Amino acid sequence: MSWKEDYKRKLCTADEAVKNIKSGDTVFLAHCVGEPPVLVDAMVANAENYENVEIKHMVSLGSGAYAAPGMEKHFRVIPLFASGNVRKAMEEGRGDFTPAFFHEVPKLIREGKLKCDVVLAQVAPPDENGNCSLGTSVDYTYQAIKTAKTVIVQVNDQMPNTYGDKVHVDDFDFIVEASTPLFEITPPKITEIEEKIGSYCASLIEDGSTLQLGIGGIPDAVMLFLDDKKDLGIHSEMISDGTLALYEKGVITGNCKNFDKGKMTVTFLMGTRKLYDFVHNNPVVEVRTVDYTNHPAIIMKQHKLVSINSAIEVDLHGQVVAEAMGLRQFSGVGGQVDFVRGAAMSDGGKSIIAMPSIAVKRDGTKISKIVAFVEQGAPITTSRNDVDYIVTEYGIAEMKGKSLRERARNLINIAHPDFRDELAEEFYRRFKEKY
Numbered sequence: 001m002s003w004k005e006d007y008k009r010k011l012c013t014a015d016e017a018v019k020n021i022k023s024g025d026t027v028f029l030a031h032c033v034g035e036p037p038v039l040v041d042a043m044v045a046n047a048e049n050y051e052n053v054e055i056k057h058m059v060s061l062g063s064g065a066y067a068a069p070g071m072e073k074h075f076r077v078i079p080l081f082a083s084g085n086v087r088k089a090m091e092e093g094r095g096d097f098t099p100a101f102f103h104e105v106p107k108l109i110r111e112g113k114l115k116c117d118v119v120l121a122q123v124a125p126p127d128e129n130g131n132c133s134l135g136t137s138v139d140y141t142y143q144a145i146k147t148a149k150t151v152i153v154q155v156n157d158q159m160p161n162t163y164g165d166k167v168h169v170d171d172f173d174f175i176v177e178a179s180t181p182l183f184e185i186t187p188p189k190i191t192e193i194e195e196k197i198g199s200y201c202a203s204l205i206e207d208g209s210t211l212q213l214g215i216g217g218i219p220d221a222v223m224l225f226l227d228d229k230k231d232l233g234i235h236s237e238m239i240s241d242g243t244l245a246l247y248e249k250g251v252i253t254g255n256c257k258n259f260d261k262g263k264m265t266v267t268f269l270m271g272t273r274k275l276y277d278f279v280h281n282n283p284v285v286e287v288r289t290v291d292y293t294n295h296p297a298i299i300m301k302q303h304k305l306v307s308i309n310s311a312i313e314v315d316l317h318g319q320v321v322a323e324a325m326g327l328r329q330f331s332g333v334g335g336q337v338d339f340v341r342g343a344a345m346s347d348g349g350k351s352i353i354a355m356p357s358i359a360v361k362r363d364g365t366k367i368s369k370i371v372a373f374v375e376q377g378a379p380i381t382t383s384r385n386d387v388d389y390i391v392t393e394y395g396i397a398e399m400k401g402k403s404l405r406e407r408a409r410n411l412i413n414i415a416h417p418d419f420r421d422e423l424a425e426e427f428y429r430r431f432k433e434k435y
Contacts (some may be wrong), residue, residue: 003130003169010175014042017152017174021118023050028144029057029107030121032268033276035136036154037062038178039120047074058084058102058116058140058332059270061183067095080105081332082323091327099205099379102237102267102335103294106143119144120152123167124159130169134157136182136269136276139290145171145200154178160280162269164287184272187220189242194221197354198391201308202226204389204396205348208256209304212236212339213243215270218354222308226251233257234264235302237294237335239285240271244278258303260286267293294335299342305349307339311381312359314390316408316426318399320353320382327377340386350388357392357416368419370411372426390414 001009021027021043029035035057043200044065055066055077064085066075069092077086077095090093100108104363108114121141123132134141136159145151145167152174158181169175179238190198205211210233213219220242226232227246233254234243244265247251254262263283267290269275279285292298299305311322312330323331343349357369370392373379390411397410412423412435424435 002218003126007126007130007169007175010169010172012174012176014038014154014176014178014245015046017176018043018046018256019049020152020174020290021046021050021053024052025117026054026056026115026259027120028116028140028148029055029060030119030134030141030144031057031137031139032059032061032270033183034122034134034141034268035060035062035183036120036122036156037180038154038176039152040066043120044177046204047071050074052076054078054115056080056098057083058105058334060085060122069094069402079332081334082329086327097329099333100110101338102139102334103296103338105140106289108404109140109143109147111302113270116144116148118150118152119148121145122154122156122159123159124161125155126169127161131166132169133159133161133166134286134287136331138165138287139267143165143291144335150174152176154180156180158182160276160286162279162287163283165289172317183268185215185240186272188217190221190224193356193393194218195224197356197391198222198390199225200396201352201354202350205229205232205306206304206348207231209233209306210235210257210302211306212307212343214309215240216310218310219308231255234266235260235293235305236264236266237290238268238270239264239266239275240269241275241320244275247284256303258301265293290335294338296338296342296345299339300345300349302346303348305339305343305346307343307351308354309336309339311353311355311369313369313371313374314353314355314411315371316411316423316430317404318384318387318390318407318411319374319380320387321374322381326375333381337382337386340382340388344386344388351386352389352391353382353387354391357394357414358419362434366416366418368416368423370415370419370423409435
């Protein structure tokens with residue numbers, strides 16, 4: 001049978017496809033923009049036919065209707081990243097959380113430590129050989145498709161065809177054709193504080209560096225200050241629209257990368273249609289599995305790898321909390337530690353934790369993000385032994401090779417002025433000398 005005949009044989013409606021999910025199954029949703037809305041909506045609509053179906057994913061941009069109150073008999077959400085659409089279910093006991101380094105997720109699926117009975121994914125239409133691009137999200141989605149007993153895909157002609165790891169029509173059990181708009185994330189308006197942070201981060205980036213950048217105001221602000229740099233490269237968990245301007249200006253060339261030279265290497269994409277159109281059929285961008293892009297043993301081989309990540313709070317040891325507020329899971333470890341450790345082993349590499357000095361609550365109360373002690377119950381994301389540079393709008397605190405006294409002093413120097421006195425009191429209690 002040709003792949004085209006096989007493709008036609010597997011075609012069905014979304015409602016027909018999701019009827020192949022069974023009670024007790026674990027269903028993996030493709031990551032981020034790769035989440036297939038038509039299939040997820042059909043699964044939720046079919047909820048009465050399921051009991052105890054476990055839902056797993058990392059970043060989810062969909063409605064999360066499977067996590068709504070009243071769905072707990074049918075679905076239990078146990079993500080590896082606490083997206084906003086499932087946090088309430090987790091907090092109310094209708095869900096749970098699975099900690100994992102992003103680069104290890106494919107291995108955990110492959111070895112059966114993360115059960116994967118069914119995967120719901122989104123792919124671009126097949127090429128002349130029956131190969132399908134996973135478009136914006138290869139990450140763990142590729143391994144889930146290779147492992148799952150039942151593979152259900154939405155073939156979406158609005159998904160870009162990206163270079164990198166692909167799957168084949170042979171890998172699918174059920175195919176649903178549906179043209180639906182991709183999830184889009186509008187670039188944020190960069191604040192004055194983020195600009196200051198961005199300028200400090202940019203001062204640590206040398207010509208020829210290979211960058212790992214995330215999404216948000218701070219990564220976009222960093223890129224505002226890189227116009228005078230030369231031959232930067234990208235080996236990153238992801239890129240967003242902010243990267244395009246630097247590429248168009250010729251700042252990003254990838255000429256100094258030790259491998260994947262001249263290419264931007266990522267594991268997923270998240271941005272606007274402009275980004276998705278840019279990567280479509282563009283050999284400059286390769287979307288690879290996360291156990292390649294995020295593996296510290298791969299990252300360390302890149303030239304002057306600079307990683308920039310964020311934090312919720314940092315204590316005076318330099319311990320970084322980036323995924324929870326006390327016991328309340330807010331996000332996940334993602335690729336932060338993957339890149340912090342990879343950068344540490346890279347020749348000339350640096351890792352930067354960048355954050356505003358304060359958070360402002362809804363009632364206007366200011367909270368220092370540099371603290372004497374992390375909030376009770378909060379997990380440490382990046383250990384004090386791993387941390388390299390901490391950056392706020394007040395400057396740069398260097399951590400590697402610094403004693404506890406030096407670390408605390410450096411961190412107080414970049415804390416918000418309103419909180420320096422109380423941090424200085426703790427410094428005196430701890431070290432028996434004035435700050």
